[in-house]
Amino acid sequence: MNPMLSAESVSFHRDQRQILQDVSLDIRPGERVGLLGANGVGKSTLMRILAGAWQPSSGRVLVDASEVTYNRKGRDRVRSRVQMVLQEPDDQIFATSVAADVSYGPINLGLSEAVVRERVDEALDATGISHLREHVPHQLSFGQRKRVALAGALAMHPGVLLLDEPTAGLDPRGTRQLLDVLEKKSEAGTALLFSTHDVNVAALLAHRLIVLIQGKAYHGDISMLKDEAFVEAAGLELPWAPIISDVLHRDITMPRDLLA
Secondary structure (H helix, E strand, O other): OOOOEEEEEEEEEEOOEEEEEEEEEEEOOOOEEEEEOOOOOOHHHHHHHHOOOOOOOEEEEEEOOEEOOOOHHHHHHHHHHEEEEOOOHHHOOOOOOHHHHHHHHHHHOOOOHHHHHHHHHHHHHHOOOHHHOOOOHHHOOHHHHHHHHHHHHHOOOOOEEEEEOOOOOOOHHHHHHHHHHHHHHHHOOOEEEEEEOOHHHHHHHOOEEEEEEOOEEEEEOHHHHHOHHHHHHOOOOOOHHHHHHHHHOOOOOOOHHHOO
16 A cells, blocks of 8 residues: 655754654554654654644655645645644643534534534544533543544544654553544554554554654564663663563463553
């Protein structure tokens, strides 16, 4: 399958500091890609570049094999295909009701009232918050606000979802519920790129990994996190499931009940 979203030799500098260096990646329909790295390594920066919000210092981003342009028309094209969900839901939520917040994007696409209503209902149902549709978002719990932000992105029917630390601040139950939602969207064909510093969440959800170290991207699967020197250089920790699998010489599946 052809990539839905690509970066080709993307570099980014800010305040004379190089944050990303020659990063390339492809994301295809239905893939779940984990983006790992220590705090401050450039995960959020890369996501904002992939979402078309920031322009790279060099290199290019492609959506459906067409290069992203940084005028209004170009950004609107990216937003119709790529949606980013920020780590802090309060940075995205602004309306006075959950339904109004989730409907904002589809309304701006110029969709009919009936189609907007259908998309809102679908997104609220997918995230399990239909019963909160008339609630004031900022009166909800942190986990519920996370779901509102995700529902707003899903209502846009994106081909690619970019999720910045989607499980940060969630309790184990909230984490399990969110991972269920993301897996279902992936199975329906939505591509996912999610940043995290939780290697165990990555081991559970990702098909493959991209690890950022000093601005450079290293590609592989969960087995790359068995290398202690590599993990230390990345500022991460060893994931317990594949390590125990090696010790016992059999596959170990991580129980979601143990997610922190």
